[in-house]
Amino acid sequence: MSExxxxxxxxxxxxxxxxxxxxxxxxxxxxxxERAMTELHRVSIGTVRRAIVELRKRGLVATLPAKGTYVIAMPEPSGDAPEEREPNT
Structure with missing residues (x-):
């Protein structure tokens, strides 16, 4: 079966x-x-815009009006950070 x-x-x-x-x-x-990405990836501007929306939904980027789109911090995975505990005495 094909993908x-x-x-x-x-x-x-x-x-x-x-x-x-x-x-x-x-x-x-x-x-x-956006225009640079259309040339770099050889896609339409609509494709670039939809890709950025998708990346925002994934929490990978944020767009600042008149500033651009930037990579943002990834959320910490839950349960992976060790908890600090006081030593038992």
Missing amino acids: LPRYEYVKLADAIAADIASGTLPQGAALPG
Whole structure:
């Protein structure tokens, strides 16, 4: 059975998410502008915009009006941080 086709915006969002996970786009880094991303990834501006919306839904980026889109901190996984406890005496 063949794999279902994925939308271009999902492919783009996945590629950017991979860059974030690998550290290529670290926390606080600005994503390229929409027009630059259309040329870089050879997709339409609508695809770029939908990919950014998808990344915002995933909690990976935040867009500041007239400033750009930036990588934000990933939430800490629950239960992984060790709790500080006082020693038993």
